[in-house]
Amino acid sequence: xxxxxxxxxxxxxxxxxxxxxxxxxxxxxxxxxxxxxxxxxxxxxxxxxxxxxxxxxxxxxxxxxxxxxxxxxxxxxxxxxxxxxxxxxxxxxxxxxxxxxxxxxxxxxxxxxxxxxxxxxxxxxxxxxxxxxxxxxxxxxxxxxxxxxxxxxxxxxxxxxxxxxxxxxxxxxxxxxxxxxxxxxxxxxxxxxxxxxxxxxxxxxxxxxxxxxxxxxxxxxxxxxxxxxxxxxxxxxxxxxxxxxxxxxxxxxxxxxxxxxxxxxxxxxxxxxxxxxxxxxxxxxxxxxxxxxxxxxxxxxxxxxxxxxxxxxxxxxxxxxxxxxxxxxxxxxxxxxxxxxxxxxxxxxxxxxxxxxxxxxxxxxxxxxxxxxxxxxxxxxxxxxxxxxxxxxxxxxxxxxxxxxxxxxxxxxxxxxxxxxxxxxxxxxxxxxxxxxxxxxxxxxxxxxxxxxxxxxxxxxxxxxxxxxxxxxxxxxxxxxxxxxxxxxx
Numbered sequence: 001x002x003x004x005x006x007x008x009x010x011x012x013x014x015x016x017x018x019x020x021x022x023x024x025x026x027x028x029x030x031x032x033x034x035x036x037x038x039x040x041x042x043x044x045x046x047x048x049x050x051x052x053x054x055x056x057x058x059x060x061x062x063x064x065x066x067x068x069x070x071x072x073x074x075x076x077x078x079x080x081x082x083x084x085x086x087x088x089x090x091x092x093x094x095x096x097x098x099x100x101x102x103x104x105x106x107x108x109x110x111x112x113x114x115x116x117x118x119x120x121x122x123x124x125x126x127x128x129x130x131x132x133x134x135x136x137x138x139x140x141x142x143x144x145x146x147x148x149x150x151x152x153x154x155x156x157x158x159x160x161x162x163x164x165x166x167x168x169x170x171x172x173x174x175x176x177x178x179x180x181x182x183x184x185x186x187x188x189x190x191x192x193x194x195x196x197x198x199x200x201x202x203x204x205x206x207x208x209x210x211x212x213x214x215x216x217x218x219x220x221x222x223x224x225x226x227x228x229x230x231x232x233x234x235x236x237x238x239x240x241x242x243x244x245x246x247x248x249x250x251x252x253x254x255x256x257x258x259x260x261x262x263x264x265x266x267x268x269x270x271x272x273x274x275x276x277x278x279x280x281x282x283x284x285x286x287x288x289x290x291x292x293x294x295x296x297x298x299x300x301x302x303x304x305x306x307x308x309x310x311x312x313x314x315x316x317x318x319x320x321x322x323x324x325x326x327x328x329x330x331x332x333x334x335x336x337x338x339x340x341x342x343x344x345x346x347x348x349x350x351x352x353x354x355x356x357x358x359x360x361x362x363x364x365x366x367x368x369x370x371x372x373x374x375x376x377x378x379x380x381x382x383x384x385x386x387x388x389x390x391x392x393x394x395x396x397x398x399x400x401x402x403x404x405x406x407x408x409x410x411x412x413x414x415x416x417x418x419x420x421x422x423x424x425x426x427x428x429x430x431x432x433x434x435x436x437x438x439x440x441x442x443x444x445x446x447x448x449x450x451x452x453x454x455x456x457x458x459x460x461x462x463x464x465x466x467x468x469x470x471x472x473x474x475x476x477x478x479x480x481x482x483x484x485x486x487x488x489x490x
Contacts, residue, residue: 007303007318007434007436007446007460019058020052020059021053021054023074023079024038024052024053025053027072031113033120035049037119040307041072042067042068042071062081065079066081101188103186104187108186111183111203111250112204114250114257117253117257118253121256122249122317122461122463123141123462123463123464125252125261126141126143126398126399126464127142127399128260129261130464132399133399138399139396140457140467140471142467143399143468144397144398144402145395145397146276146395148220148223149220149276149395150394151229153479154409154480155393156391157390159229160231161224161226162232162341162342163219163224163232164234165234168218169279171281172280173244173271173280173281174240175240175247175281176195176243180268182251182268183196183251184199196243196246196250197211197239197243200246207307208429208430212325212327213237213331214236214238214241214326215284215327215328216233216234216235216236216282216283217231217233217278217285218278218283219231219232229392231406233340238284241282241283245284245398245403248266248269249400249401251267251268251269252266252400275402283397283402284325285406286324286404286406287323287325287342287349287406288405288407288408288469289349289408289409290320290410290470290473291320291321291322291350291409291410291412292481293417293418293445294411294413294414294417294484295413296483296484297484298484299447299448299484300444300445300448301446302321302354302442302443303319303321303433303445303446303456304318304320304431306318306431317462318456318461318463318466319462319463320463320466320469321353321354321433322350322352323349323353323463323465324345324349324352324353326406327345329348329368330365334367338370344368344370346408347375350375350379351375352429354425354428355375355421355424356428378416378419378420379420382412387412387413388410388412391479393468393472394406394407398463399464407465409473409480411481417443418443421443422443424442424443453470453471
């Protein structure tokens with residue numbers, strides 16, 4: 001594919017850095033960050049970081065230098081300030097004469113740096129974590145799947161049965177207490193943060209970070225009582241899942257920094273044990289949907305780069321669109337009944353991530369009018385007429401976080417796609433839409449070809465669930481895209 005257009009990113013500046021610019025570039029190289037990732041960490045534009053690194057923009061403002069030092073856990077001297085110039089920003093009044101304060105500061109600094117490593121090496125860590133489990137459980141790079149969790153062929157999403165349980169037992173592993181004390185930093189009084197999400201809130205809060213009511217996966221079976229695949233659910237919250245999933249991921253990142261992943265270095269992962277035992281821990285699934293535009297002669301799909309500064313999980317990686325946690329749009333029983341549906345969750349995410357509409361984030365008191373409001377009405381009408389087809393491959397687990405992943409694909413005929421998504425946004429609350437060049441529209445997507453799929457899976461930082469969806473869609477393209485001629489195979 002040499003010479004062909006590929007995933008478009010802003011041009012890289014290669015000028016020689018000076019001063020703070022040299023510091024920023026050295027920091028990036030030390031922790032394996034791109035300019036965009038460092039910009040997200042600092043809350044700056046990538047273009048601003050580029051100018052500072054190249055020396056085309058000098059920083060003389062003390063407050064900006066303080067901000068850089070605080071966000072990167074650097075000393076004031078590192079950014080050219082006097083030793084005491086950050087004292088007003090240190091909530092714990094840390095001084096070299098206070099051993100407790102120094103211990104707290106060191107703990108939080110280590111935690112932040114480990115989390116930076118986690119956020120910027122999730123793909124490599126997921127692939128390494130997958131190797132800890134038997135080969136029979138691995139599904140591609142970085143994804144695990146249990147017995148009966150994946151199906152032999154894609155199934156129309158209407159044929160996936162959903163079952164509800166009101167008598168869910170509380171998990172025996174919650175990510176609190178001594179189980180995860182080693183991955184939680186110290187607070188000002190010297191005790192560990194009570195939960196991982198509390199540490200995230202205070203020390204590394206993403207833009208999107210709310211504890212929403214969600215659907216807890218309890219069971220996945222290939223064949224239920226009616227002969228169809230069945231997924232069983234109960235209630236949980238988003239933070240309940242993160243307290244387990246981000247803790248086990250943080251532990252893996254720390255182990256990798258210290259020399260590599262091995263079971264002795266992963267006590268919390270050992271405590272979890274069988275990752276498919278959903279009674280022991282909360283398993284909150286995300287619905288990951290590969291969206292394909294199809295016009296009989298060619299197909300394309302939309303791709304996303306998730307911002308590490310905006311999302312709590314899977315930041316800094318490429319992902320398919322849309323992808324979102326399976327959850328109701330509100331907390332009432334009516335919201336539950338209305339939203340306990342895979343397709344309706346996919347439609348909500350299409351509305352939010354492709355069109356930039358406001359999130360149905362669980363705070364609304366009114367129900368969504370799926371039959372009367374757009375784009376839901378048009379999507380449902382197109383689905384009933386066969387011009388939108390929605391399939392499900394099954395369920396997996398991200399090997400790094402053990403977060404649940406429901407793998408789906410929606411195939412939209414070109415005329416329907418162009419009517420609904422011609423105004424597709426290039427950026428949304430979770431990141432940026434990826435194209436093959438600076439002059440391409442977001443809705444043009446990425447060509448769905450053997451070469452493109454192979455290159456994404458093998459060479460790019462692609463989320464494990466996204467890689468699985470792309471691989472499975474290619475394998476089953478005869479079912480998903482009948483009549484489409486494609487030359488090469490994977």
